[in-house]
Amino acid sequence: MLIEIFKQAWTALGRNPVRSFLTMSGISWGIVAVTLLLSYGSGFRSVLMYTFEVFGKGAVIAWPGRTSEQAGGERAGKPIHFEEEDAEWVKAQSPLIKRVTRETVRFQGVSYGERLSDAAVRGVFPEYGQMRNEVPSDGRWITPEDIAERRRVIFLGARLRKKLFSGEPAVGEVVRIKGVPFTVIGSMDMKFSDSCYFNCDDESAFIPYTAANDLWDTKYSSVLVFEPVAPVFEAQAMQQFRTAIANRQHFSPNDKRAITMFGREEFKPVMEGITIGVEALLFFIGAMTLGIGGVGVMNIMLVSVEERVREIGLRRALGARKAHIRSQFLLEALVMTLAAGAIGMLLSWALTSAIGTLPFLGPAYEDDSGKVDIHLALSLFTLILSTVVLVLVGVISGWLPAMQAAKLDPVEALRYE
Numbered sequence: 001m002l003i004e005i006f007k008q009a010w011t012a013l014g015r016n017p018v019r020s021f022l023t024m025s026g027i028s029w030g031i032v033a034v035t036l037l038l039s040y041g042s043g044f045r046s047v048l049m050y051t052f053e054v055f056g057k058g059a060v061i062a063w064p065g066r067t068s069e070q071a072g073g074e075r076a077g078k079p080i081h082f083e084e085e086d087a088e089w090v091k092a093q094s095p096l097i098k099r100v101t102r103e104t105v106r107f108q109g110v111s112y113g114e115r116l117s118d119a120a121v122r123g124v125f126p127e128y129g130q131m132r133n134e135v136p137s138d139g140r141w142i143t144p145e146d147i148a149e150r151r152r153v154i155f156l157g158a159r160l161r162k163k164l165f166s167g168e169p170a171v172g173e174v175v176r177i178k179g180v181p182f183t184v185i186g187s188m189d190m191k192f193s194d195s196c197y198f199n200c201d202d203e204s205a206f207i208p209y210t211a212a213n214d215l216w217d218t219k220y221s222s223v224l225v226f227e228p229v230a231p232v233f234e235a236q237a238m239q240q241f242r243t244a245i246a247n248r249q250h251f252s253p254n255d256k257r258a259i260t261m262f263g264r265e266e267f268k269p270v271m272e273g274i275t276i277g278v279e280a281l282l283f284f285i286g287a288m289t290l291g292i293g294g295v296g297v298m299n300i301m302l303v304s305v306e307e308r309v310r311e312i313g314l315r316r317a318l319g320a321r322k323a324h325i326r327s328q329f330l331l332e333a334l335v336m337t338l339a340a341g342a343i344g345m346l347l348s349w350a351l352t353s354a355i356g357t358l359p360f361l362g363p364a365y366e367d368d369s370g371k372v373d374i375h376l377a378l379s380l381f382t383l384i385l386s387t388v389v390l391v392l393v394g395v396i397s398g399w400l401p402a403m404q405a406a407k408l409d410p411v412e413a414l415r416y417e
Contacts, residue, residue, distance in 0.1 A: 026293035027340035035352075038283055043360075056264070099131060122206050123209040136155070138187050152182045152207070153207065154185065157206075171184055180215060245259060329405045
């Protein structure tokens with residue numbers, strides 16, 4: 001029965017091919033708008049979340065400050081300094097902290113031949129690379145042997161490498177910091193992080209913490225970097241960190257001015273909210289465009305009902321029920337919208353394949369790799385969501401004409417001129 005109704009619906013659409021084509025064009029354009037905007041929104045979200053998370057998914061940065069409260073007989077305003085013992089104490093006293101490491105930073109000139117560039121030179125430990133997502137594209141990262149043997153080796157950020165070597169291989173070359181030679185052991189591609197402290201990683205140089213002691217006094221670390229056992233425990237880990245340092249250096253564990261911390265998890269819901277909001281807005285705009293096409297379908301179906309009143313009366317006289325008439329007109333609307341939607345999705349696939357990538361953050365980073373630009377692609381989620389919206393538009397567009405056709409009185413319909 002359903003197949004027969006479908007055949008009748010398809011035949012009815014062929015009675016006025018020009019009208020059907022124009023109506024279907026509106027639906028096709030609407031589904032193109034929905035799929036393209038959803039693809040753009042998905043690409044926008046992917047880029048922003050990538051630049052947010054590339055900083056280091058679990059890393060928390062802690063800066064020493066000054067106490068603002070008196071505690072344990074200590075005066076307010078006492079400067080806080082991070083020492084090696086603080087890092088060891090935190091490891092022992094904080095079960096929610098997985099790793100903690102020291103970092104010392106100075107702005108120094110890094111030279112290669114006649115080229116000189118000011119950079120943030122960071123003295124770090126091997127675990128820092130995992131915590132801060134410092135992934136080598138050439139060579140290697142700092143190892144425990146580099147620390148133990150105080151090797152004068154250096155790892156370069158992408159922009160610093162470009163300034164010094166202009167695209168030439170850097171690994172194995174020797175650069176100088178304050179006249180002291182350091183051998184380049186590795187470098188990384190552009191990191192595209194939207195968060196920096198002291199300086200962005202792309203413009204930084206990383207050396208073993210012990211080698212940094214040959215250049216400046218590293219007794220007091222610039223910051224401590226730690227990682228919770230899981231991102232959901234970030235807030236509790238931050239409190240354990242502050243409490244551990246407070247107990248050792250004798251200040252109030254509630255004194256937030258003594259230690260300033262920056263974690264990612266507290267800002268992640270904000271970033272996700274922004275990106276989801278943009279996706280929802282783009283989807284709404286696309287759905288409204290598709291809805292306008294649905295209004296065209298409803299108008300054409302109402303005209304079709306007016307043109308086929310005698311046909312409807314004849315069908316009712318021959319025994320067709322209201323449900324049969326309603327199903328036929330509803331299915332006609334669905335056939336029209338689904339056929340137009342299929343054409344629209346093919347057009348969307350062709351457009352996304354032809355466009356490929358749209359500029360986004362690439363120009364801001366002076367990067368032409370396309371890594372932080374928006375890549376248009378039709379995902380399975382986009383196709384499913386577009387199909388659901390398409391079916392809803394088809395049902396809504398055909399429901400009113402179908403109900404109107406089913407309510408016609410058979411006797412009056414047969415007399416209709």
